[in-house]
Amino acid sequence: MTVISSNNDNGIPYYTGTAAQLYDLRKDYLQARWAQESLSDEEKAFLTAQEEDITTPFIYRYCGSYKSILATFTILSVMVSFLTAVCIPPVSAEEHSRKTDQIILCTRFGRRPAFLAKLFTAVIFSVAAALLLFISFAVPSFVIYGTEGFSAQIQFHILDCTWKLTAGQSVLILLGISIAAAIMLGCASLYLTEHFRSSIPAMGVLIGFLLISSFLNIPGQFRVLSQIWSYCPAKLISVAGGLIDHRLVPFFGTYLASYQVGLFIYLVLAFLFAFGGYFVWRRWQAGGR
Template identity: 30%
Template sequence: MKGLISFELKKIIRKRSTVLIIIAALFICLSSIFLGAMTETSYINETEKLRGFQAIENEKNLQGQVRGYLTEDYIKQINIEANQNNPKYWGVLPAIGVQEVRIPNIISDLNSGNLNGIYDHILKGPSTDQPRPVGTNNEVKQLTNMYEKVRGPFYFDYYDGWERISTSFSISIALVVSAIIVICLSPIFSEEYSQKTDAIILTTKYGKNKVIMAKLMSSFMFTIAIYILFVTVNLIFHAVIYGLDGGNANIQIHGWYYQSPYHFTFLKLTLFSMGLSLIGLLFIAAITLFISSKAKSPFITVILSAAALYIPKVDVSEISHTADIVLNLFPINIMNATEHFEIGVFYNLFGFSILQPIMMIFTAAIISTLLIVFTYKTFKNHQV
């Protein structure tokens, strides 16, 4: 079996198209990291600012000076020393406001049954007539319990390295790495049809069992290897450019997560995002393999798999809240994980309220398992 897996894995890796697309994807990811770093800005005062790597070092120094838990005593000290014209305090003052005002107000709204108060302030800026969730009593109760744990005191520090790692990685996995998987796995079964080698495979001793298993296992091994490659590259280059300070800072001090109910540090956010990204990547791999077992050519497989990957990214939130949260269970939205920790979204399943990340894992696991079984049976029962 090991020999068959090794053979199928080499078939994927040794293709010229595989090597070229991996190199292109690495170039795109590295370029986005460096271009992002070059656009960073930091103010010396109200009128003077730095750019690029100098800005990163300046922000690291400024925010590092006020790092610490935002306890009552520390907040009093900051309020005494703070000068609105001093960039040293520009990052910590909004974090204090979230801890002292925003989170308590959310808890108060939830206790009064006003779930939509949260949606009035999300950064996507919904219109007043945008569809909203109804919010069951169980959901409100769960959200209230989550926000109670987030009350604080928050830990403040320079967190840009970890925040960029989680955000940049989620986007690159969803848009770039997933394309590698779709293109490289599309020929796994459909190429056998197009080259008429399916007849040879299915009549061999292991053609209807071990060969199929070897194709499936090598495909998922390739997917995980590509994922590890891009995790490593992402971590190394962000660590070199931004550093890894602030891993234990609370995500609520960041503008996107200022009303998040998740009691996460930036390190925990990064780990959860990477975990969801891997699950989403394995999900699209399973979809691609299933389509490949059905399609007669790799080209058709690529087109259909790309459609299954990218179409669910269409924003339908202004049309239907239900349709929006259903599309969020598709691979590309699971991979773009950092978007889903801004607010608490629930799915009602058989009377149970399930948080969105948990629902994503559950859905991806169930559907991927079914697709793998269907893929195996489709190729095995294929009539030559």
């Protein structure tokens, strides 16, 4: 067996092998990861084809700011989830707490226009929260580390990423998922508020889901459950969940990556929550108090 790494006088490991040995090591590591994630032969073949599209040898380009921003997305997802859970339900439930919901529903604009206004407010708040948090993370990173490196090859910094992406594209992908998740969380907050007609249960459900999804991990041996659970915002909006999760979803003869599936799921759930909230709000007058 060829030894391709060693330690210098300071005890710091460094690479001493050839370029071919280095890429073989990466290939073996990816194969082990794919086996650990219980990928099918078809998924492995698809990922192998994606690997062939990646430019080699990997070319180093400085991208310190983008690496720093990528590391903050986990915090961003938690903060957006918390803000939507705390801020949206109290405002949305105000007419229920003040016992004015029946009066509002009897007015000319008390049904669809009133609900659309509430929905617009919830979505705008959640998206604005995500964007402002992203800006608060991105601006200091650009000031400290500079703006260069948008087109840097991501594999040089995230070795087990099998997608042909740059550092800047990786940031934009996670930002897009964050915005979609914010829309979904805003609609979910509104639906839960209308369902319970109170802000406290809605806040409890959202914060409880945030805590559970942040700390609970389903073992990879349970492939279906583990993969579904990985689409929770606290899991997906991160480098580990969005960029280096190799589990795929079949889609009309091809496969979709986790970040593609997650984006679609969030938008579909946002529509369902919005429609469900409107249905509950519209029928509330018939049920009375």
